[in-house]
Amino acid sequence: MRPRLTDKEKRTIVVRFLMTKEEKIRLDSLVKRGKYGCASDFLRFKIFDESRRKMIVLDEKASHKLKSLDYELNKIGVNLNQLSKRMNSFAGYRISDSDRQLLKQAFEMMRNCLILLQKYLR
Secondary structure, three states: OOOOOOOOOOOOOOOOOOOOHHHHHHHHHHHHHOOOOOHHHHHHHHHHHOOOOOOOOOOHHHHHHHHHHHHHHHHHHHHHHHHHHHHHHOOOOOOOHHHHHHHHHHHHHHHHHHHHHHHHHO
């Protein structure tokens, strides 16, 4: 059972506002992803508590993009590890055209990841 609230803690004022169906779907998604009990808790947090602690809440599209970004960055790491292993295995290793191509590809993938992050974090 919930603890009893004092008169000062009780919420008695109702605030209503209109939104589109798409906005409501997005709000519900953000509430669910943020582990809030209800939309009121989410909105109170966004309005009053955001300055205390930064929390990034993503909608479905951004969450999917971030998972894709994580996958791409992991692939880059694997490629760079393979290249560094080859380079460290031989004392006189010379960078081949395929190694240069691998480095260019890794650089391009990292650049795309950075652009995507900048888009969602602005």
